[in-house]
Amino acid sequence: MYELIRRKNMAEQIKPTESELEILNILWDKGPSTVRDVHEVLEQSKDAGYTTTLKLMQIMYEKKLLKRDATTKSHVYTANVSQEKTQGQLVKKFIDSVFNGSASQLVMQALGNHKTNKKELDEIRKYLEEMEKRSK
Amino acid sequence: MYELIRRKNMAEQIKPTESELEILNILWDKGPSTVRDVHEVLEQSKDAGYTTTLKLMQIMYEKKLLKRDATTKSHVYTANVSQEKTQGQLVKKFIDSVFNGSASQLVMQALGNHKTNKKELDEIRKYLEEMEKRSK
């Protein structure tokens, strides 16, 4: 007989859908918000009803992507996953599926096609130097 | 009365789904292949039936993501979109939806989380120098 073991440190897969990611982005940007707050931002870029946003956020709550405070009349939602960690996972998955695991290929593609401006390039160069220093 | 104008230079959106991208990757790697060829590679990493692969490739053909030579008994398929262009579009979309348009943020996230090795870092540094030279 077998038994499923649930490991504590099993890195949890954060897998927001397209729409869910839009909402996470808003919450990361604005901090704790009501459904209406989020919906007002979303409305600017897409055209969906209020209850659609509500439903999405409820689903995300069930999936533990969001926390919420339900003591107030209008529930206040907060992201329950960190932006860094989520971005990290998304980038990893993206690199695997699009660039067969090669981060440097992604980097060069990103730098090449996007007319990255001087300031951004400087940041990156500084960052590279930092990495090199640390690895010595 | 209105009339839809189809512009010649309207950059066509290449929007493969997850599964379609897997198939494109195989075709870019192996070159022209039959459904069976593709399916044998696919089988190694996932578990799906032959007709599933077939159907996917037929759909991709309808969408013009693939070309095919149907003169032979086993049709031979080829990618009909370039790897570079497709990757470019995917990266752009990814940067927009995950990093709010900032390529440098993506780059730093990619370099930071992925223990990129020395060789890769060197490539990137060289690439940056090239860019700088050209922009002078």
Add this chain to the structure above:
DNA sequence: TTGTGTTTACGAAAATATTCGTAGGTTTGT
């Protein structure tokens, strides 16, 4: 010829993601 194996085409089921209508509760202003 007949059977075995391989192929394409096609429709539809299954799985997943998105959207929205409606019901019922709470708050607010008059």
Add this chain to the structure above:
DNA sequence: ACAAACCTACGAATATTTTCGTAAACACAA
């Protein structure tokens, strides 16, 4: 108190993506 405005919950319709069963055509060997 009453109506208008706003909120949540929830089921279900839509849309999209993935999977597969089945039929028909063809090749090849016995």
